[in-house]
Amino acid sequence: MRVFYQKSELNASKNKILAKSIGLVPTMGALHKGHIMLVKRALEDNELVLVSIFINPTQFDNPEDLKNYPKNFESDLQKLKKLKGNIWVYAPKASDLYSEPITAKLFYFGSLESTMEGANRKDHFQGVATIVQKLFEVLEPTSAYFGEKDFQQLKIVIALVNQEKIPVKIIPCPIIRHSDGLAMSSRNKLLNPKHRAMAPIIYETLQKASALKEKHSPVQIESWVIDFFELHPEFELEYFTIADAESLQKTSILNGTKNRAFIAVKLGHVRLIDNVKF
Numbered sequence: 503m504r505v506f507y508q509k510s511e512l513n514a515s516k517n518k519i520l521a522k523s524i525g526l527v528p529t530m531g532a533l534h535k536g537h538i539m540l541v542k543r544a545l546e547d548n549e550l551v552l553v554s555i556f557i558n559p560t561q562f563d564n565p566e567d568l569k570n571y572p573k574n575f576e577s578d579l580q581k582l583k584k585l586k587g588n589i590w591v592y593a594p595k596a597s598d599l600y601s602e603p604i605t606a607k608l609f610y611f612g613s614l615e616s617t618m619e620g621a622n623r624k625d626h627f628q629g630v631a632t633i634v635q636k637l638f639e640v641l642e643p644t645s646a647y648f649g650e651k652d653f654q655q656l657k658i659v660i661a662l663v664n665q666e667k668i669p670v671k672i673i674p675c676p677i678i679r680h681s682d683g684l685a686m687s688s689r690n691k692l693l694n695p696k697h698r699a700m701a702p703i704i705y706e707t708l709q710k711a712s713a714l715k716e717k718h719s720p721v722q723i724e725s726w727v728i729d730f731f732e733l734h735p736e737f738e739l740e741y742f743t744i745a746d747a748e749s750l751q752k753t754s755i756l757n758g759t760k761n762r763a764f765i766a767v768k769l770g771h772v773r774l775i776d777n778v779k780f
C-alpha cells in the first residue's frame with residue numbers, strides 16, 4: 503500500500519504503471535466495514551484501487567458538524583493495509599484540491615436534490631458534486647464505488663457524471679449493517695452507549711413500515727412512522743419519505759419494486775440516515 507498527500511506525486515507514480523483499470527473509493531475517512539467492502543469490491547474489479555480520504559468542507563452546512571466529524575487516519579491506514587491488493591491512499595490537504603476561498607461549484611440537479619438530504623442540509627450536494635468532480639478529474643478512475651446507504655448521493659453522482667460527461671463507471675454497492683441492523687456509518691462512532699443501543703430502532707422501523715405496505719398507503723405508513731417516533735422522544739425524526747427510487751420524488755402509490763423508503767433522525771447530536779427497498 504502507498505500513501506500520497508499530493509495529487510502531483512500520485513499522478514507521477516500512476517503514469518509510470520499504466521494500470522488498465524483504476525477503481526476509486528472516495529471516503530471522508532473513519533473507515534468502517536462498509537468502506538472496506540467497497541474497497542474489496544474495487545479490488546476484485548481493478549488493477550489499482552485508489553482510496554481518497556478527505557473531509558470535504560464544502561458539503562457541511564454546519565461548522566460544528568465539520569469540526570466533530572470523526573477522524574482516525576492511522577487506524578484507517580491499518581485497516582487498508584490488512585487488505586491484499588494494489589491500494590493507493592490519497593489523503594490531500596484542502597489546498598491540493600481547492601483554491602482559496604474554498605467554495606462549491608454551482609450545479610443544477612433539479613428535483614434530485616430538492617428533497618430529503620438536499621432539503622435538510624443546505625448546499626450539501628453542491629459540495630459533494632464539487633469534490634467528486636475534482637476527484638474524478640484529478641485521479642481519472644475508470645470506475646468509482648459508492649454505497650447505497652447514501653442513496654441520494656449515489657443518484658446525484660450518476661447525474662453529475664452524465665451532465666459533465668465524465669468517463670467513469672459508477673458502481674453502486676449494497677448497505678452493510680451491524681448484526682443488530684444499524685447501517686454502518688462513520689457517524690455511529692459519535693453515538694454515546696445509550697444512543698448506540700437504541701439506534702437499531704431506525705432499521706427496525708423501516709422494516710415494520712415495509713410490512714405495512716400490503717394493506718396501507720404511503721400516506722398512512724408515513725403517519726404511522728411519525729406517531730411511532732413521537733412515542734420515542736430520544737429520536738428526532740427529520741424525515742421519513744417513501745419515494746420513487748429513480749426520481750426520488752415522494753410517491754403516493756406504491757408501484758411494484760421501484761420504491762425506496764428513506765429516513766433521517768437525530769439521536770442526541772448525531773444525525774443518522776438509512777434507506778430500504780420498499
Ligand code: PAF
Nearest residue numbers: 528529530558630633652
Ligand atoms: O460519502 C462520503 O463519504 C462523501 O460524501 C464523499 C463521497 C467521499 C464526498 O466527500
